[in-house]
Amino acid sequence: MAFRVVVIGGYGNFGSLICNHLVLNQGVELVVSGRDSGKLARKVAELRTLSGKTCQSWCVDVMQEGVSEALRALDVQLVIHTGGPFQQQSYAVARHCIDAGVNYCDLSDCRTFVSGIASLDASAREAGVSVLSGCSSVPSLSAAIIDEHRARFRRIDSIEHGISSAAKMPGLSTVLGVLAYAGRPIKQLKAGKVHEVPGWMDLTLRKIPGMGTRLLANVDAPDIDVFASRYEARTLRFKAGSGLKLGVIANYLLAWTVRRGWVKDPTPWATRLHRLGTRFEGLGDRKSAMYIEVNGVDHNDQPLQMQALLTALNDTGPQIPSCAAVALAAKMALGYRPEPGARACVGEISVAEYLAAIDEPTNISLDVQFSAGKAG
Numbered sequence: 001m002a003f004r005v006v007v008i009g010g011y012g013n014f015g016s017l018i019c020n021h022l023v024l025n026q027g028v029e030l031v032v033s034g035r036d037s038g039k040l041a042r043k044v045a046e047l048r049t050l051s052g053k054t055c056q057s058w059c060v061d062v063m064q065e066g067v068s069e070a071l072r073a074l075d076v077q078l079v080i081h082t083g084g085p086f087q088q089q090s091y092a093v094a095r096h097c098i099d100a101g102v103n104y105c106d107l108s109d110c111r112t113f114v115s116g117i118a119s120l121d122a123s124a125r126e127a128g129v130s131v132l133s134g135c136s137s138v139p140s141l142s143a144a145i146i147d148e149h150r151a152r153f154r155r156i157d158s159i160e161h162g163i164s165s166a167a168k169m170p171g172l173s174t175v176l177g178v179l180a181y182a183g184r185p186i187k188q189l190k191a192g193k194v195h196e197v198p199g200w201m202d203l204t205l206r207k208i209p210g211m212g213t214r215l216l217a218n219v220d221a222p223d224i225d226v227f228a229s230r231y232e233a234r235t236l237r238f239k240a241g242s243g244l245k246l247g248v249i250a251n252y253l254l255a256w257t258v259r260r261g262w263v264k265d266p267t268p269w270a271t272r273l274h275r276l277g278t279r280f281e282g283l284g285d286r287k288s289a290m291y292i293e294v295n296g297v298d299h300n301d302q303p304l305q306m307q308a309l310l311t312a313l314n315d316t317g318p319q320i321p322s323c324a325a326v327a328l329a330a331k332m333a334l335g336y337r338p339e340p341g342a343r344a345c346v347g348e349i350s351v352a353e354y355l356a357a358i359d360e361p362t363n364i365s366l367d368v369q370f371s372a373g374k375a376g
Contacts, residue, residue, distance in 0.1 A: 002029040003333035004076040008062055008083050008093065010034055011043035014107055015082035017322040019043065021357065023051040027333040031074060033058040063092045068099035078332060080135075080325045081106035086113040087180045094120055094342070098127045103338070105135040105325055105345060109178070114139070114222035120342035131342035132328070137163065137290060138238075139223045140324040141354055143230065143346035145292055145308050149368065150231070153304060156296040158235035159227050164206070164214040166243045166288045166317045178219060178240070179270040182251060183258025186220045192234040200255035203248065204239065210311060211287050215248040216241040217255075226344050243285060288317030308368045316363040324349060327357035 005022060009015040010032035022028050032047070034040045037059045044057050058074065060067060062083070071079070079102055081093045086108035097104035098120065108114050117133035124131045134140060142161055150156075181199035188197055197218045205213050216239035224236050241248040254270075257263040292308040312320060327349045332338075338348050351366065358364055 004029045006031040006076050006079045008033045008081045011039040014322040021326040023047045030055045067096045072100040078103045086110040103130045105132040107136045111222045115225045117342045124342040125340045130338035132345035134222045135324045135345040136321040138221045139226045140345045144351045153296040154299045156231045156233045158295045159233045160237045161292040162239035163290050182266045183255035189236040200251040215245040286315045288312040310366045313363045316360045319358045323357040327353045
């Protein structure tokens with residue numbers, strides 16, 4: 001019996017990539033969902049051309065009440081929710097899945113959304129389903145990379161990591177999400193104490209092998225909360241930026257105007273920046289990277305540092321956040337079942353499973369190195 005999966009927002013940026021992967025998995029039956037019947041029909045036709053398979057479509061606004069019964073009737077085992085932005089979004093879709101007895105995951109990169117999913121833990125356990133939030137490059141892949149080498153450390157003191165994407169613009173919902181906190185305070189950890197930094201500010205240059213120098217800024221991520229409890233690190237920092245320095249500077253200027261009180265709502269400006277960014281995509285080098293720097297001590301109480309670098313060439317970067325859900329669905333199609341409950345999506349997918357789901361060995365590579373780290 002095939003493993004049936006619903007992809008909500010299946011014709012969107014990440015949803016479309018997920019569908020393109022899953023439709024080629026012979027163990028998966030795909031149901032493509034969205035609110036626009038025309039876009040839905042075109043995506044189903046595209047998937048038929050790609051795979052020769054006819055996918056079921058489900059045209060619905062999943063945020064409305066009364067969806068649980070329709071979801072139950074679909075007889076699916078997993079819902080993948082890609083319909084961002086997740087900032088300020090309710091847990092309606094997850095609640096529908098719990099009511100229908102269906103496993104759920106989402107691609108949220110919103111820290112409050114991912115952390116708050118635990119409020120559904122009791123009801124998810126009672127229903128016997130797993131509700132996994134943040135099934136994306138952060139925190140799923142970042143945690144998987146650290147988990148793979150966690151045993152080398154007796155103690156982890158600090159984790160600094162970030163993402164430098166290619167110039168190719170993501171979907172508008174993603175841009176709206178990440179610019180929602182432009183100029184707003186972001187809580188990070190420094191020496192065990194919470195301190196605030198302004199979103200999309202504190203510009204820094206970081207040299208990335210094979211990509212030159214990239215410009216990065218403060219960005220909020222679920223990892224700060226997840227890593228604080230999972231690894232008990234006392235210093236946690238996360239930054240991000242695009243392959244074009246001009247784009248990062250534009251985000252900085254938006255953040256600066258928000259901090260000054262000149263802009264109250266960054267949403268209209270985020271839309272304009274997205275439109276402008278698409279015009280300059282061709283100027284980028286089509287390369288993306290995720291870096292992770294972990295400092296701690298080994299089992300001989302000697303300083304130890306891990307430096308991990310995941311690189312993506314030829315605009316394959318967008319595959320990285322989307323394929324956590326692909327990896328999870330593929331694993332579940334083979335019989336794996338996450339423990340019931342609601343939590344961040346960490347510890348469910350190994351690095352090997354993640355990279356196998358992306359299936360771009362010539363374009364995506366991971367390098368991990370160890371050296372004597374910083375003391376304490």
